[in-house]
Structure formats: C-alpha cells, structure tokens
Amino acid sequence: MVGGESFIATVVPSGNTTPNSSLMLEQKTMFAFVVLLFIFLCILIVHCFQILLSFY
Structure with missing residues (x-):
C-alpha cells in the first residue's frame, strides 16, 4: 500500500461470454x-x- 491507499481487486471477465x-x-x-x-x-x-479378508 502506498500512502495508506487500499486497492480493491475487481473481477474482470476475460472476454469469454459463455451463457450461464x-x-x-x-x-x-x-x-x-x-x-x-x-x-x-x-x-x-x-x-x-x-x-x-478371505481365508483360503
């Protein structure tokens, strides 16, 4: 963290637009x-x- 800033990671779709x-x-x-x-x-x-476990 630089200067007390917090960075929030966002999930970005990778361009793959497959239906649910x-x-x-x-x-x-x-x-x-x-x-x-x-x-x-x-x-x-x-x-x-x-x-x-079988006895011959």
Whole structure:
C-alpha cells in the first residue's frame, strides 16, 4: 500500500461470454463424472478388502 491507499481487486471477465446455462451444464456433468468415479473407487476398495479378508 502506498500512502495508506487500499486497492480493491475487481473481477474482470476475460472476454469469454459463455451463457450461464452452458456453464451450469458443464459443472453438472463434471459433478456426475466425479460421483461415478467415487462409486467405482468404493467398489474397488470393497473388493480389495474382500480379497484380503478371505481365508483360503
């Protein structure tokens, strides 16, 4: 700060004028993909524990 002045950072759009609906659709798609990955990861963890805990 110079001379006690406070500078406020403003968010300036970068010229990308995509509509909000497409951004929301992209976010929903990515969220669904991440949820599917977590479900797949949980299934793999369960199978690994079943293999480790099985007594031959």
